[in-house]
Amino acid sequence: MARTVAVIGGGISGLAAAWELSRSEPRCDVTLLEGSDRVGGKLRLEDVGGVRIDVGAESVLARRPEALALFDELGLTDRVTHPSAAGASIVSRGRRWPMPRGTVMGVPSDPESVRGLLSDDEVDRLAHEVLDGVEADDVSVGDLVDRRLGSAVTDRLVEPLLAGVYAGHAREISAEQAVPVLAAAARNGRRLRDVARAAAEAADSGPAAGQPVFASLVGGLGSLPEILERRLTASGVTVRTRTVVRELRRDGDGWVVSSGPTTDVLHERFDAVVLATPAAPASRLLREVAPGASRALAGIEYASMAIVTLALAGPPPELLDGSGFLVPPTEPLTIKASTFSTVKWPWLAAAHPQRTFLRASVGRHREESTLQRPDDELVEVALHDLRTVLGAELPDPAAAHVQRWGGGLPQYAVGHRTRLAPTRELPPGLALCGAAYDGVGIPACIASGRAAARAVVTR
Structure with missing residues (x-):
């Protein structure tokens, strides 16, 4: 008898999970449930x-x-x-400056590459990095860079790049989660500029050079989710949009997923569930079946x-x-x-x-x-x-x-990884994936979805 799996959430993480199940587990009967009128999430x-x-x-x-x-x-x-080869720029003090090469999330390898974008005093501060001891715990990206290189580097270089990724604030985002290479340097007492220089050298002469x-x-x-939906449907996956999931509960060694309008709720039993929604709806659905994970997710802004x-x-x-x-x-x-x-x-x-x-x-x-x-x-x-x-x-x-x-x-606040530890201790047949966990980029979400799919069929 085919194993039944529900994927709740049709963003790229949920689509990747369904794709992994359809390819690696041909005897799986997969149903993808998406609350909006189309799959794809932030791809549109x-x-x-x-x-x-x-x-x-x-x-x-x-x-x-x-x-x-x-x-x-x-x-x-x-x-x-x-x-194309056309370069980007950063606005500073009312004019545009070329985006400096050889940076790690805005931390430059060469202070001279940002002269003008930063004032002479700010460049001098950057050039004299302060090694103020080893960081034992997670800190914000901005606090780390402030202490080591000066607040101007945070304000004019790190902030605009982090805002592009997270739409957040450097002095609140976890260094361990957002820029682990800088967090590791801080723990090991290394200079941040040395990390940026090593990354620049690897980009110029390493395996990825020229790529x-x-x-x-x-x-x-935005055409990717449309293509994925067609391929999933052709492979036998059921894709249902405009389907709001209202409840998730344990049923013996399986799960009951309740969805649809309050006046006509549909209760369906599945052997396993991949939950690929943002943190707030995931928290709501996990309240009874995984209360620790639910509380952890409720705190993500x-x-x-x-x-x-x-x-x-x-x-x-x-x-x-x-x-x-x-x-x-x-x-x-x-x-x-x-x-x-x-x-x-x-x-x-x-x-x-x-x-x-x-x-x-x-x-x-x-x-x-x-x-x-x-x-x-x-x-x-x-x-x-x-x-x-x-x-x-x-x-x-x-x-x-x-x-x-x-x-x-x-928003990956300081301590994000430790705070989410309960989400890695779930009942068998249940897995989580999406941007809330280990990366907001498309490749990270694809990896998250595929890993969740493998988890529910191997546990």
């Missing part, structure tokens, strides 16, 4: 000016293997694409954000002279970053030569008030900030789209 294509374009995550880290391996398994190798750092798919990364995508008529204007820019929170701007999508992605420029797409991101952790504006106001705010940075010559958009991601990114 929407129509902007007549073109379907990414309005969520747009790339994967190519130096981790999980996403590229999945592309290969899906037969998408010929669609894999990489960014692109990021990758995407021609047609947009999330950041909300929005992506404003603009479509300009014609090819890219000259003022779009790079792939985009990052904005430290020290700058008097609302947006935290902008990507010049048409410049960054050659496939997009080739497919739509008479359109130029760019986007701006808005929102950091606990700054939800920024997002409490109508879409048209967010578009105006983004345009104002873009013109402040790039120049008043930036033309009005021919079309615009606002994608809101409420509670989109988990």
